[in-house]
Amino acid sequence: MVKESIEEGQLSSPLIVADKPCENGCSGDGHEEMGGSSATSVLVLSTLIAVCGSYVFGTAVGYSSPAESGIMDELGLSLAEYSLFGSILTIGAMLGAIVSGRIADLIGRRGAMGFSEVFCIMGWLAVVFSKDAWWLDFGRLSIGCGMGLLSYVVPVYIAEITPKNLRGGFTTVHQLMICCGSSITFLLGTLVNWRILALIGTIPCLIQIVGLPFIPESPRWLARSGRWQDCEDALQRLRGEGAIISQEAAEIKDYSETLQRLSEATILDLFQWTYARSLIVGVGLMVLQQFGGVNAIVFYASAIFVSAGFSGRVGSIAMVAVQIPMTTLGTILMDKSGRRPLLLASAAGTCLGCFFVGISFLLQGLQGWKELGPIFALLGVLKVC
Template sequence: MEDSKFSSPLLFKGNSDSHGGSSGERSSSGGGDAGKLRESGASSATSMVVLSTLVAVSGSYVFGSAVGYSSPAQSGIMDGLGLTVAEYSLFGSILTIGAMIGAVVSGRIADYTGRRSAMGISEIFCILGWLIIALSKVAWWLDIGRLLVGCGMGLLSYVVPVYIAEITPKNLRGGFTTVHQLMICCGVSLTYLIGAFLNWRVLAMIGVIPCFVQFLGLFFITESPRWLAKIGHMKQSEVALQRLRGENADISQEAAEIRDYTKTLQNLSEAGILDLFQWRYSHSLIVGVGLMILQQFGGVNGIAFYASSIFISAGFLGSVGMIAMVAVQIPMTTLGVLLMDKSGRRPLLLTSASGTCLGCFLVGLSFVLQDLKEWKEITPILALVGVLVYTGSFSLGMGGIPWVIMSEIFPVNMKGSAGSLVTLVSWLGSWIISYAFNFLMDWSSSGTFFIFSCICGFTVLFVTKLVPETKGRTLEEVQASMNPYLTQE
C-alpha cells in the first residue's frame, strides 16, 4: 500500500526498548540529556518521516480511487458510450487482472530499481491509464486504460507498505504502515462522493491529481536505508537513515544492525519463487499467504462490491446502507491506525476477525428469517447491522494488518519474490470472490454468509496459533525469530 521513516525499524542507540541496558548506562554516565535527545529522535516522527509517509500514501489514495471509480461512473459510461452490461463488467473486472500482472512483477521491480523508483513507475502506469479512460471514445480504449491503472495498483499495493515498514522506527511502524489502508478507504469513499456530482470523464481526470502528487513528491523523500544497504551502498544507507531519524539522533546502533543483518543475508542467494517453499521460510510463507487468503475469502470484496444489492435483497434502502458503510469505515480504520502500536497486531487481528465472523453470521441470519417469513420488520435492520459490524471490524484490523505483517516477516533476500507472491494471492482471491459472489448468492444467500462467517472464525484460530506479535520489535528481530535457520548460517 511506505514512507521515509518506515524503512528503518531497527533499534537505535539510545532507544530504550530492547537494549535498555546500554541506554541506561549512557544516561547514568553523565550523558543524560544527550541520551534523551537521541531516544526522542529515535522514537518520534521526524518531518522527513511524515513527508515520506504522505508521499507514499498518496499512492494508496490512487489505489482507493481506482477501486471506487467504477460504481459512480457506471451509468454515465454506459449511456455515453453505449456499453452493454457485459462490456461494462469487463471494464470493471479488468482492473483486478491488471493488478495481478502488477503484483507478479512488483517485488522484482522494487528490488532492482528501489522503493522510490517502483512507486514512480506505478504512477506512470496510473497517469497513462486515467488519461486514456478520460479521453476514450470506444470501449476497448476504456479497457486499456483500466488495465494500466490496475497494473499500477498491483505494484503500489506491495511497495507502499514495504517502504513504510523499512523506514519507520519499530515503535511507530505499525501505525504508519496502516495509514496505507486508511488512505485506500479515503480514496474509495471520496471517489463515491465526488462521482455523485461529476461527469465520469472529469472524475477520471481528477484521478490523475494524486498520481502527480506522489510522482513529484518522490523527488523530495529519501530511499529506504535497508534497500540501499542490500545493494551495497552502506554510506548512502547511513545518510538516508540520518535524514529519517533527525540530524541529532544517534543512529549508530540501528545502522550497525542493518549492516550486520545485510552481511548475513549476503551469504544467501536471492530467493526465487521456488526457493520460497524451502522449510526455512515455511513459517513466514504460511503466515503471509494465509492471512491474505483468509482476508479475501472472508468475503470482503463480495460485500464491498455488492453491498447495495445486499441491502436491497434484505429489504433495506441501498443508498442509506452505503452511506452508513462509509460513515463506519473511515473512523474504524483511523482507530486501527491509532491502536496499532499500542495494543499490538495480534489483539487487533483477533478482535477484527471475531467481529467479521459475527457480522457475517447476523447477515446470514437475516436471510434465514426472511426465507422463513419471520420477524419481517427486523430482518432489514439485522442485515444492516451485520454489514456495518463486518465493515467496521474489517476496517479495524483485517483490512490493513495483513499488509503490515507481510512487510515485516520476510528477510530482505526473499522479500521481492515473497512480496510478489503474497500480493498476487491477495488479488487472485479478490477476483475469485468478486466473480463468484453473485453465483453464491443465487445458490443461497444465507449459506453464502454462513460460509464467510466460518472462514472468519477460522481466522481467529489461525492468528492465535501462527501469527507472531511484531509490535515493538525491529524487523531483524522479527525475521530472526521466524527464520532461525538464517541466523544459524
C-alpha cells in the same frame, strides 16, 4: 525476496540522542543510547508522500461502485461488460504484484512508486476519455498494475525508513489511507459524474510524483546497492541533523553485507516442513481476505443497495460514515488488543455481513418480509466494510 522481507522486519531498533544524563554522569548531549526515536519532519513528510500511493489504491477499489450506473447508461454497457471492467482491476493488480519486488529492488523504492503512478495516471486518463468498453478495460487494467506495485512498495518503504519504535504505527497509515481513498471516492461519486471522478483519481498520483524528489530514498536499499555514503546521508535526513546514526548505519551495513553473502532464496525454499505452519497461516489469511466476499460487495455496493430497494446515494454515505471510523479504531487497537482478536472479530463481521446481504435478496421473493430487504442489505454492506 521473501527472506529479505522477513529479515528486514526483525532489524534492531535505531538510536537516538539521549535527552537525560547517562548513568556515568555525562550530560547526554551527543550520547548514543538504545531506545526509541522521535518522528522528524522529514520522516513524516516521507510517509505522507508514500501513503499517497495507498490513497490511489483506495480510489481504484472504490471507483467502480459509484460509477456503475453512469458508465452503463452513457456507454450502453451490459452487466457482463461492466462486471469485466470492475473485475479486471484485480488481474492487473496480480500482474503488478508479481514483478513489484524485482522492480523495487532494481530502481529503488522511490523509483518504483513513481513508475507505478505512471500506470495509474495512464489508466485514469484512459477511463476519462473512453468511448467504448475496450478503453475502459485497458484503463482499469493499467490502474490495477500500478495498484499491485503500490501495494508492495509503499509499506516496504515506510517500514525501511521508520525506527522500530514507530514502525507499527506508521505502517498502519497505509491501510488507513486505503480506506480513506475508497470512502472519499464513494462520497464524491454521489456528487460528480464518472468521468470527473476518474479525473479526480489522478490528483493523488500527481501529488506523489511531484513529492518523490523531495524525500530520501530508503537507506536499506541504498546500502544493499553499495551506496554507503548516500545511505548515511538519507539516514541522517530521516533521523534529524542532531541525531547520532553511527550504530544504526553500521547495523544496516552489516546486515546488507551479510545478505549479499547469502545465497538468494527461491520460492521452493518456502515449501519445507519447518515453514509449514507459517506458510499455512500466511496464505490462509490472504485467501480469507480475498475470498471472503469483501471485494465483490465493495465493487458493486451501489448496485446492491438499489437492487435491494435502498437508495444507492444514502447507502454510499452511510458506508463512508462507518468505514473510516472503524478503520481508525482498528489502527488504534492494533498494538493494544493484538492481531488475533482483531482478525477473529473482522472475519466474524465479514461473514455476518455477507449473510445479511444474501438474506436481503432472499426476502425480496417472500411476501410480508420484503420490507426488511433494504435493512438487511444496509446492515450487511456496513458490516463487510
